[in-house]
Amino acid sequence: MPSPSWSKERAEAIIEAHRRREGAALPILHALQEAFGYVPEDTVPLIAEALNLTRAEVHGIVTFYHDFRHAPPGRHVLKLCRAEACQSMGGDALAEAAQARLQAGWGETTGDGSLTLEPVYCLGLCACAPAAMLDGKPVGRLDAKRLAALVDGARR
Amino acid sequence: MTARVYIPADSGALAVGADEVATALVAAARRRNVVLDLVRTGSRGLYWLEPMVEVETKAGRIAYGPVGADDVEGLLDAGLLQGGGHALRIGRPEEVPFLKRQTRLTFARCGITDPLSIADYRAHGGFVGLERALALAPAAIVEEVVQSGLRGRGGAGFPTGIKWRTVLQTDGAQKYIVCNADEGDSGTFADRMIMEGDPLVLIEGMAIAGIATGASKGYVYIRSEYPHAVAAMAAAVAAARREGYLGPAVAGSAHPFDIEIRVGAGAYVCGEETALLDSLEGKRGMVRAKPPLPAHRGLFGKPTVINNVISFASVPIILSSGAAFYRDFGMGRSRGTMPIQLAGNVKRGGLFEAAFGLTLGELVDDIAGGTASGRPVRAVQVGGPLGAYFPRALFDTPFDYEAFTARDGLIGHGGIVVFDDTVDMARQARFAMEFCAVESCGKCTPCRIGSTRGAEVIDRIRGGEEREANIALVEDLCNTMKLGSLCALGGFTPYPVMSALKHFPEDFGASPRLAAAE
Missing domain, CATH: 3.40.30.10 (Glutaredoxin)
Structure with a gap:
């Protein structure tokens, strides 16, 4: 996983690499999150300056999209699907079991910093529900036991 | 060996x-x-x-x-x-x-070919549509798509060829082709399967759209929840560029056309076409009022064709086999084939491409084989989170845009999510309102405020508080959202809510089933 620390120089280089693209804001934000694991608050004025927007406008963009984190995540990220197809296969109970096992709510990181739990509304794995994604790797046909093994394996 | x-x-x-x-x-x-x-x-x-x-x-x-x-x-x-x-x-x-039992037109190659091999694609009929398009005048390509009867497969069902014709007839030095690959509806994965399994058919369809309308630049806006589709599309675009199918001279012709992949950021509302355009422009994904239509003033204010993945991916077969071939499949005003996605609690889940007209019962009972849990099917949600819940009593409804509309439902992007008899429909209705509240772009009041108030009122009904009065309130609220919202998010959230209330009223009463769940 990306390092939680960020550097102004690196952020400026990333912004510079994308700023001339049409509609550059999202590519820049994605690249920053890719590099740092989140979008550091201190990059907002840098983006605003580069794109000739106000800081308020950039803040508005960052906070509009669910993807952009405002703090560094844990070493692993588990996205658990909460949408209807997964609900029909027991997704709600699975979500409760995950929260209880991790002692973390949605968007929260476990006490040891090993894993962040995030909700996701559909991964397109609806014929293999309930589904999740661990560090970008899709997982389907989950049950409480498989989920526990997955989570414990990652945190070890 | x-x-x-x-x-x-x-x-x-x-x-x-x-x-x-x-x-x-x-x-x-x-x-x-x-x-x-x-x-x-x-x-x-x-x-x-x-x-x-x-x-x-x-x-x-x-x-x-x-x-x-x-x-x-x-x-x-x-x-x-x-x-x-x-x-x-x-x-x-x-x-x-x-x-x-399927009729695979759009998905003819999916699962068969190497998705990134141009040679394999060509060996299985790829680029024949593009070659035919290059031999036609732009207006003739558009006419072929109009005549095929193809309607937007993203959910709205607007005739694809009419959109193209409007863009062709609108003057502009720069025009855009935008592919809506923000497939956010639960129960749908057809776009993802095409992008991962046959990305070149989407590229071919977009190139044909570019040649037909005079657009030289295309964007594919893919949701971030689909990292594998993003990677496959990027690799396929690079392969097509290497072989001269994208770039300054598409397949050696005088037409320039290139594609760039863009990634969404987890906002469901960006599947709405005008919100998607705002997002592509680097803004918050706020819904725009129409008019102006995107065909007149779309991306960066330029004339823009914006279609769903499956709409574009259906164009090559229309050009290669002819409008009449495609139009001969289907029923009524729903022509051609639809990739139906059988999902959720089903024994046999997957992609079923067929001509329009199969009944919901055939799809759920016969083809999907009922539930995975082995329990009776109680409800199916057709068309994603904004689609209606249908009970078994409506299983004779044919899969057709108008037939679903006539029964206060929609086929949307073709997803069918099956629920067994353990489902609590009041809880599903509440989820619909909650989802709308979370995903609302906030531009119009009925959606932004209505969804939050809706979830609260359904909570009161589930708690047994002034049941009759609160049900009347939800119905009134749904009416306001349906008629007063700017886009389908607020406008269609009433479908799952009202259908749950209408077809499963017992779940909204103080029944023993509900009391036990509390």
Whole structure:
């Protein structure tokens, strides 16, 4: 996983690499999150300056999209699907079991910093529900036991 | 010896262990001194059989599934590479009834070819549509699409050719082709399957749209929840560019057209076309009022064709086989085929492409085989989170845009999510309001405020508080949202709510079932 620390120089280089693209804001934000694991608050004025927007406008963009984190995540990220197809296969109970096992709510990181739990509304794995994604790797046909093994394996 | 084996790299197959099977098979083959020619394909869409392994034999491809990594040694012992007998042997995939009953036009190559091989694509009929388009005048290409009867497969069902005609007839030095690949509806995965399994058909469809309307630049806006589709599309665009199918001279013609991949950021509302355009422009994904139509003033204010993945991916077959060929499938004003996605609590989940007209009952009971849990089917939600819940009593509804509208539902992007008899429909209605509240862009009041108030009122009904008065309030609120919202998010959230209330009123009363759940 990306390092939680960020550097102004690196952020400026990333912004510079994308700023001339049409509609550059999202590519820049994605690249920053890719590099740092989140979008550091201190990059907002840098983006605003580069794109000739106000800081308020950039803040508005960052906070509009669910993807952009405002703090560094844990070493692993588990996205658990909460949408209807997964609900029909027991997704709600699975979500409760995950929260209880991790002692973390949605968007929260476990006490040891090993894993962040995030909700996701559909991964397109609806014929293999309930589904999740661990560090970008899709997982389907989950049950409480498989989920526990997955989570414990990652945190070890 | 050398053996050719096909294993999907589709993310649905990966989710159930396709990579582990591929790794095990490669290692086992090496130990046995067998040279393996392993091709990673898309998925055939028979997800209950994934991971599905196919082997090339003299009798054609023979499939095995669902294969686990532990099964590999036993399968090789049984003669997997010659198509030998085994408990997991399915036989020829085309003979599986689920696949045999389909009409695969848009998905003709998905699961069969190497998604990134231009040679394979061409060998299976690829780029024939583009070549025909290049021999036609732009207006003639547009006319072909109009005549095919193709309607927007994203959900709205607006005639694709009419959009193209408007863009063709609008003056502009710069025009854009935008592909809406923000497939956010739960229960849908057709766009994902095409992007991962046959991305070149989407590229071909977009290139034809560019040539037809005079647009030189295309964007594919893919949701971030689909990292494998993003990677496959980016690789396919690079391959098409290398071979001259994208760039300053498409397939050696005078037409320039190129494609850029953009990634969304987790906002469901960006699947609405005008919100998507704002997002592509680097703004918050706020819905725009129409008019102006995107065809007149779309991306960066320029004339823009914006269509769903499946709409674009259906264009090459229309051009290669002709409008009449495509139009001859279907019923009423719903022409051609629709990739239907059977999902949720189903025995046989997957992609079922068929001409419009099959009934909901045939799809759910016959083709999907009922529930995975083995319990009775109680409700199905058709068309994603904004689609209505239908009870068994409506299972005679044919899969057709107008037939669903007539019964206060919609087919949307073709997803069907099945629920068994353990579902609490009041809880599903509440979820619909909650989802709308979370995902609302906030521009219009009925959606922004109505969804939050709606969730609160449904909570009161579920708590048994002034039931009659609160149900009347929800109905009134739904009416306001339906008529007063700017886009389909606020406008269609009433469908799941009202259909749950209408068809499953017992779940909104103080029944023992509800009391037990509290």
